[in-house]
Amino acid sequence: xxxxxxxxxxxxxxxxxxxxxxxxxxxxxxxxxxxxxxxxxxxxxxxxxxxxxxxxxxxxxxxxxxxxxxxxxxxxxxxxxxxxxxxxxxxxxxxxxxxxxxxxxxxxxxxxxxxxxxxxxxxxxxxxxxxxxxxxxxxxxxxxxxxxxxxxxxxxxxxxxxxxxxxxxxxxxxxxxxxxxxxxxxxxxxxxxxxxxxxxxxxxxxxxxxxxxxxxxxxxxxxxxxxxxxxxxxxxxxxxxxxxxxxxxxxxxxxxxxxxxxxxxxxxxxxxxxxxxxxxxxxxxxxxxxxxxxxxxxxxxxxxxxxxxxxxxxxxxxxxxxxxxxxxxxxxxxxxxxxxxxxxxxxxxxxxxxxxxxxxxxxxxxxxxxxxxxxxxxxxxxxxxxxxxxxxxxxxxxxxxxxxxxxxxxxxxxxxxxxxxxxxxxxxxxxxxxxxxxxxxxxxxxxxxxxxxxxxxxxxxxxxxxxxxxxxxxxxxxxxxxxxxxxx
Amino acid sequence: xxxxxxxxxxxxxxxxxxxxxxxxxxxxxxxxxxxxxxxxxxxxxxxxxxxxxxxxxxxxxxxxxxxxxxxxxxxxxxxxxxxxxxxxxxxxxxxxxxx
Numbered sequence: 001x002x003x004x005x006x007x008x009x010x011x012x013x014x015x016x017x018x019x020x021x022x023x024x025x026x027x028x029x030x031x032x033x034x035x036x037x038x039x040x041x042x043x044x045x046x047x048x049x050x051x052x053x054x055x056x057x058x059x060x061x062x063x064x065x066x067x068x069x070x071x072x073x074x075x076x077x078x079x080x081x082x083x084x085x086x087x088x089x090x091x092x093x094x095x096x097x098x099x100x101x102x103x104x105x106x107x108x109x110x111x112x113x114x115x116x117x118x119x120x121x122x123x124x125x126x127x128x129x130x131x132x133x134x135x136x137x138x139x140x141x142x143x144x145x146x147x148x149x150x151x152x153x154x155x156x157x158x159x160x161x162x163x164x165x166x167x168x169x170x171x172x173x174x175x176x177x178x179x180x181x182x183x184x185x186x187x188x189x190x191x192x193x194x195x196x197x198x199x200x201x202x203x204x205x206x207x208x209x210x211x212x213x214x215x216x217x218x219x220x221x222x223x224x225x226x227x228x229x230x231x232x233x234x235x236x237x238x239x240x241x242x243x244x245x246x247x248x249x250x251x252x253x254x255x256x257x258x259x260x261x262x263x264x265x266x267x268x269x270x271x272x273x274x275x276x277x278x279x280x281x282x283x284x285x286x287x288x289x290x291x292x293x294x295x296x297x298x299x300x301x302x303x304x305x306x307x308x309x310x311x312x313x314x315x316x317x318x319x320x321x322x323x324x325x326x327x328x329x330x331x332x333x334x335x336x337x338x339x340x341x342x343x344x345x346x347x348x349x350x351x352x353x354x355x356x357x358x359x360x361x362x363x364x365x366x367x368x369x370x371x372x373x374x375x376x377x378x379x380x381x382x383x384x385x386x387x388x389x390x391x392x393x394x395x396x397x398x399x400x401x402x403x404x405x406x407x408x409x410x411x412x413x414x415x416x417x418x419x420x421x422x423x424x425x426x427x428x429x430x431x432x433x434x435x436x437x438x439x440x441x442x443x444x445x446x447x448x449x450x451x452x453x454x455x456x457x458x459x460x461x462x463x464x465x466x467x468x469x470x471x472x473x474x475x476x477x478x479x480x481x482x483x484x485x486x487x488x
Numbered sequence: 489x490x491x492x493x494x495x496x497x498x499x500x501x502x503x504x505x506x507x508x509x510x511x512x513x514x515x516x517x518x519x520x521x522x523x524x525x526x527x528x529x530x531x532x533x534x535x536x537x538x539x540x541x542x543x544x545x546x547x548x549x550x551x552x553x554x555x556x557x558x559x560x561x562x563x564x565x566x567x568x569x570x571x572x573x574x575x576x577x578x579x580x581x582x583x584x585x586x587x
Contacts, residue, residue, distance in 0.1 A: 088564070104564035197544045211542060240550035241543065309527040320504060327505070329579055334570035341580045346507035358506055362497070362516055363523060365504040376527065381540035383533050388541060420519055421526055437544025462545050 005030035006167030007485070010076055010224045013170055017064065017075050024064070024075025024119065028057040031077035031121050035168035042144045042166060044159040046082045047090050048122035053077070056119045073231060074117030079169035081160045082123035083130055084110050084215070085204040089120075093206045094128045094138040097326050097333045097352030107204025108239065109173055109215045109232045116231050121169055124159030128354045129323065130175055130208045132156045133183060133426045136417050137356045144413070145187060146486035147452055151410040154184030157216070161188035164218040165486055171228055172218040177208050178311055179406075179430025181216030182442035186405035186455025189444050189484065191225050191472070193217045196462050197437030198243035200229075201236030209318035210241075212311075212434040221482055222443065222473040226250035229465060245463065253466045254473050260293040261471065264398035268304035269429055274407045281446035281454050282404050288478055289402075289471075299398060301390045304432060306383055311431040312424060313367050313380035320364025326352065359420060388436045395461045400468060403429050405442040405455035429457060439465045443472045444481035453481070492521045 005027050008016065016022050035048050060075040080086065083093045085103035092098045110120065127137035135143040135158025143158035145151040146166040153162040157174030161184035164172045174181040176194035185192025194216045202213055215232065219225040230250040235242040265286065270279065286296055328334035328348030335347035353361070367376035394401070406426055416423040433440040438459055445456035456475070458468045476482055497517050501508045508516065562575070571578045 101568060102564075104561040104568070198547060211544065237552065240552070241547055243545060243547065303533070306530060306533055309530050312523060313527050313530075324505075328570065330577060331568035331570070336570070338580055341582045342505075343507075344580050345505040349505055350507040350509075353506075355512075358508070358512070359516060359519060361504045361506065362500050363520055366500050366520065366524075369500070369503060378540060379530050379533075379535060380527075381542065382535035382538045383530050384541040384544075385538050386533065386535070388544065421522060424523075435544070 006034050008170060009221050010073065010170055010219070010227050013076050014072070014074075020064075024057040024060045025054060027075055028053050028077045028119050028121060031167070031169050034166065035079075035121055035163065038166050038168060041149065042146060042162050043141050044124055044143055044162040044166065044168060045079070045122040046092055046094065046125050046140050046159070049089055049120060052089065053119050053121045060117055060119070071116030072227070073113060076118050076171075077121045077169045078113060078118045079122060079124050079160055079163040079172040080110055080120050081126050081157050081172070081174045083126060083175055083206045084173060085206065086110055086120065086123065089123065091123065091206070092140070093130070094126045094140055095352065095354065095357070096139045097348070099333060101332050103204070105204060108201035108236045110204070112232050112234060113173075113228070124157070124163055124172060126158055126160070126174075127156035128357050129206065129319070130156040130177055130180055131319070131356045131360055133179070133423050134411070134416065135159070135184070136413065137354060139354055142413060145410045147189060148410065151412055151452070152187065154187030154406075154410060156180040157184050157218070160218050161185055161190060161192070164188070164190045164220060167485070170220070171224055174216045174218055175205055175208070176214050176216040176434065177212045178315065178434050179427040181218065182430050182440060182455065182457060183406050183427060185218060185442040187410040187453065189453030189481070189486070191219045191222055191444070191482065192442045192455070193225050193229060193465070194433060194440050195229065195233060195465055196439040198241050199439070199463065199465065200233045201239040201242050203236055203238040207322040209315040210322065211318060212315060214434070222469055222476050223251065223254060225441070226254045226469050248466050250466055250469060254469055256470065258470045258474055260295065261399040262295045262297060262397070263289070264299035264394055264401045265296055266299050266301045266304065266394070266401055266403060268301055269403035274404055275409065277448045278404050278407070278409065278454050282402070282456055285445050285456050285475060286402065289475060292474060292478070296402075297398060299394050299401070301394060301432070303383065303387050303390055307387055307432045307435055308424060308428055310380045310383050310387065310435055311427070312363070313376050314384065314435075316360040316364030317368050317377050318364070320361045320368065323357070323361055328352075356420070384435055387432065391436045391438060400458055400460040400464065400471065403457045403459065405429060405457040409448050409452035409454055433459050438462060439468060441468050441472055443476060446481055447484070492517055492524070
């Protein structure tokens with residue numbers, strides 16, 4: 001049987017490269033070929049960086065041949081959400097307003113991975129400025145779910161999820177503001193981690209909502225997730241919200257034996273709105289982990305149903321402020337026909353932004369406007385405190401929480417795109433972790449009868465990534481969901 | 489909550505520096521009203537004596553030394569400017585009134 005270079009784990013690819021069973025050029029070429037072949041079908045990539053990737057791979061092959069020290073991810077192909085800036089490589093945020101934008105610098109998360117030798121094969125599609133839960137809000141067309149081309153792969157990091165699921169890159173970076181890594185990971189059958197707020201740098205991420213945004217990781221296995229996290233979780237002087245903490249050796253800690261845990265099942269996450277098949281799969285997972293000696297208790301987070309309204313005030317408020325910078329003056333699209341400066345601003349923004357972006361800028365502007373700021377934004381920031389306190393209290397009693405990642409499996413393209421509120425509800429179980437700044441991971445937990453992947457979410461206290469990864473790893477070792485690949 | 493009027497939507501658009509089409513004004517009037525109605529369920533939460541949260545992990549102000557560093561990417565930055573003259577950015581006239 002020939003070796004499928006697109007299906008390797010990071011560790012397998014690393015040892016193959018060191019033992020010279022294949023070169024980085026071959027590994028990167030295979031990922032590029034997969035990305036290029038699938039793109040007409042999946043639309044996972046906005047830009048594929050063939051030349052840059054091959055050049056970088058060849059340099060790594062040379063370094064390996066010279067027996068120079070190379071990084072832990074040397075020669076490994078990765079995909080990067082097109083909302084993370086990459087120096088001199090077009091970065092669009094899936095918006096027309098940045099169609100030809102080439103950033104003068106690289107996001108810290110990407111830079112750290114490149115310093116370890118990872119090779120970016122391209123920039124992945126997403127909802128415009130990460131505003132969306134389906135990938136359909138991209139100015140470059142929707143991404144398709146590799147498991148069913150009639151369905152969405154989830155969003156906003158749609159292309160990163162689809163790329164990893166379909167073998168175009170061994171891992172990918174995304175961003176998660178309200179579930180934008182975990183929900184697409186769930187819909188696409190891969191592992192998706194949102195680290196603790198401040199665990200890694202947001203420098204170079206085109207900002208959506210700065211108090212909620214976090215860079216996240218897509219991989220096919222939990223081990224790979226631990227490896228990538230270990231390389232990017234660093235305090236960064238360029239992002240003062242990063243927390244000065246030593247980075248645990250996540251891959252090493254993964255091997256440590258897990259003491260019996262007390263795991264909370266928040267009853268607000270097991271309500272009627274959850275698809276019955278998903279509920280059954282999550283209950284199966286609980287049963288399996290129970291047999292390994294872990295204790296499950298029902299807990300309550302009474303303000304869970306208020307998290308989404310909090311989110312849809314804080315997010316548009318911060319987004320409307322962050323997106324004020326797109327004015328057609330310093331970079332990006334500029335409406336040259338405008339007669340004066342005020343009309344340059346309005347025309348540029350009217351033509352450059354898509355519908356969902358305008359909707360959220362409008363909403364954010366309204367909730368921040370004089371006379372309404374206390375009623376909306378101030379109130380939301382206070383309810384946010386209550387939600388955080390509830391998590392704090394629950395984590396006195398349990399080590400972590402286990403929930404479905406999303407109330408349904410991947411929905412059909414177009415199914416929710418006309419009703420913004422229905423679309424917002426698909427984030428109902430993921431936004432809470434962003435509001436409270438908690439780490440959370442989605443891992444494959446089975447398939448529906450129509451062969452759509454379903455994700456299970458683990459949420460832990462601040463900086464408990466290592467615990468979440470170990471529990472996820474234990475579950476992965478008892479199942480083979482993660483090894484299933486979409487049809488080709 | 490009072491339902492947003494078309495005039496409300498147009499006023500917000502001015503603040504947001506968006507020039508909406510009539511069709512957008514109508515659409516946003518409905519959609520924003522229904523989203524605002526949804527988020528107003530927060531009104532029933534008692535927040536007396538609760539502090540507002542700005543940073544989820546409680547990070548306080550962070551300061552650094554105010555040092556000059558060389559970036560050396562000025563030309564790359566300026567190459568993105570839609571309308572430039574040397575190292576200056578040219579903008580449209582701010583006022584468009586006849587004297």
